[in-house]
Amino acid sequence: MTERKTSPEQGRRIRVLVAKPGLDGHDRGAKVVARALRDAGMEVIYTGLRQTPEMIAEAALQEDVDVVGLSILSGAHMTLIPRIVELLKANGQAHVKLFLGGIIPDEDAPRLKEMGVAGIYGPGTPTGTIIDDIRSACAQKP
Amino acid sequence: MTLAQSVLAGESLALARLLTQVENDSPEGRAALNELFPHTGRAHLIGVTGAPGTGKSSLVNRIALHFRKPPAGTPRRVAVLAVDPSSPFTGGAVLGDRVRMRDLAGDRGVFIRSMATRGSLGGLAHATAAMAQVFDAAGFDVVLIETVGAGQAEVDIARLAHTTLVVESPGLGDEIQAIKAGILEIADILVVNKADLPGVEHTERALKSMLDLAHPVEKVFLHHGQTMTIHAAGAEIGPLWVPPVQRTVSLDGSGVAELVEAIDLHAQHLRQSGEWGRRERARLEAELESLITGTLVAQFRLRVPEARYDEIVERLLRRELSPREAVEALLG
Numbered sequence: 001m002t003e004r005k006t007s008p009e010q011g012r013r014i015r016v017l018v019a020k021p022g023l024d025g026h027d028r029g030a031k032v033v034a035r036a037l038r039d040a041g042m043e044v045i046y047t048g049l050r051q052t053p054e055m056i057a058e059a060a061l062q063e064d065v066d067v068v069g070l071s072i073l074s075g076a077h078m079t080l081i082p083r084i085v086e087l088l089k090a091n092g093q094a095h096v097k098l099f100l101g102g103i104i105p106d107e108d109a110p111r112l113k114e115m116g117v118a119g120i121y122g123p124g125t126p127t128g129t130i131i132d133d134i135r136s137a138c139a140q141k142p
Numbered sequence: 143m144t145l146a147q148s149v150l151a152g153e154s155l156a157l158a159r160l161l162t163q164v165e166n167d168s169p170e171g172r173a174a175l176n177e178l179f180p181h182t183g184r185a186h187l188i189g190v191t192g193a194p195g196t197g198k199s200s201l202v203n204r205i206a207l208h209f210r211k212p213p214a215g216t217p218r219r220v221a222v223l224a225v226d227p228s229s230p231f232t233g234g235a236v237l238g239d240r241v242r243m244r245d246l247a248g249d250r251g252v253f254i255r256s257m258a259t260r261g262s263l264g265g266l267a268h269a270t271a272a273m274a275q276v277f278d279a280a281g282f283d284v285v286l287i288e289t290v291g292a293g294q295a296e297v298d299i300a301r302l303a304h305t306t307l308v309v310e311s312p313g314l315g316d317e318i319q320a321i322k323a324g325i326l327e328i329a330d331i332l333v334v335n336k337a338d339l340p341g342v343e344h345t346e347r348a349l350k351s352m353l354d355l356a357h358p359v360e361k362v363f364l365h366h367g368q369t370m371t372i373h374a375a376g377a378e379i380g381p382l383w384v385p386p387v388q389r390t391v392s393l394d395g396s397g398v399a400e401l402v403e404a405i406d407l408h409a410q411h412l413r414q415s416g417e418w419g420r421r422e423r424a425r426l427e428a429e430l431e432s433l434i435t436g437t438l439v440a441q442f443r444l445r446v447p448e449a450r451y452d453e454i455v456e457r458l459l460r461r462e463l464s465p466r467e468a469v470e471a472l473l474g
Contacts, residue, residue, distance in 0.1 A: 045240060048244070
C-alpha cells in the first residue's frame, strides 16, 4: 500500500500556552505536561516561572493559542484564576480554554469551573487524560 | 472590516489571528497577504542565528529592549519572530524562546510570536517570510527573526533578513570551524555572546582571522576563463562591508548598545551602496520561486490520478524505470 499526500502539509495545530503564574518555583509538573503535549503533536509555548496574569494574557493573545494550561502549587489560585479569566475576556479571547494543574483543593473546584476553568488535574493524573480533554475541548470550538 | 484592515488599524488580536491564518496557509491568510503586500517594504528585518545555547533568545531580548529604550532618538516598534523546531515524529513542538524575553512583557510596542518549523529545514519555517511581511505591513519598524539553533548549513535567514547576526560564544570551535563554508559566511555582524566567559579572546581571534581570509584586499575572479583581479577599493563594486565582531553579555546587557549601533550602520551601508535594493530583489525572487514550485507541485498532484502515480512507483520498485524516467512518464 502506498500512501500519498494529496496536498502539501497544511492546516492548524492545537497551540497551547503553558505557564506558571505566581511565586512558587516548582515547574517540573508544567514541564512534564509541556513535553507530553508536544509528543501528542501540539505546539506548546512555554513561558516559564513567575508569570503575572498580565504576562499570561499578553502571551496568550500574541501567540493566538487555543488553550492556556496553568500550573499553580502556591495556593493562590482563587486570586490568580479570576484575574486571568477577566484579562482573557477583555482581550477578546473568551474562547480560549483554560486548564489548571497543581495543588487545587477539591472544595475550590466547583467555583473554578463556574469561572470557566475547563479542567482541573491534581498530582498523579495520567498525561493521556489531559491530552484527550484538550483535544475534545478544541474539537468543540466553533 | 477585513482582518487585513484591522491589522493595518493596529489591532493586536487581529494581528495575532492573521499570523495564525498565514502560518496555516489558509485561503483567508493568502487573501490578507495580497491585501497587505502594498504596505510592506519599510521594516528592517534583522536575522539572529547561531548554534543552540549561544544565547540568541536572551540577546534578542536585549536588542529589543535597546530599540524600545534608546539613549537618544525615538523608540522603534519591535516585532519578534522566534522559530523553534517541530518534532520530526509527532509534529509537536515546545517553543521556549519567550522564557528569555520576559523583560519585554507589558510593552505595547513589542509583539512576540513563537513558531515551529513544521517540517521545514534551513532554520526557518515555510511561513516565516510571510509572517515577517505581516509585521512589516502592521507598521513595526524592526522585525527580529530568531532562527532555530543552527548548525552549519541553516542559512535561509540570509535570504530573508536585511541584516544577519551570527551569534557565537566562547568554547565552540577553533579556526578550522571558522573557515568552513556555511553559517559564518552569511554574517553581516558576528556576535561573541557570553563575553564574560573565559576563552572570549580566542573565539574573537578565530573569527577575526576568518574575516581576514574572507575579505582580502583584492578579489580574484574567473571571468570567461580568464582570471581577473578586482581591487576592493575599485569604485565598480562600491564600498565593502566587513562584518564587525561585537562582544556582548546578555546577562547584564553590556555591548548591546554597540551592537545596535553596528546594526544601524549596516542598514545605512545597505541603503548607501544600493545593496538594500539588491537584497530586496533577491528576497522577492526567492519567494516567487518557492511559490512557483509549490503551486506547480500542487497542480501536478491534482492532475495525476493516484492510481497512475502508484503504478509508476511499482515500476520504479521493479527497476523497470529509473527515477528520472518515472518523472518523464508522469509529467510527459
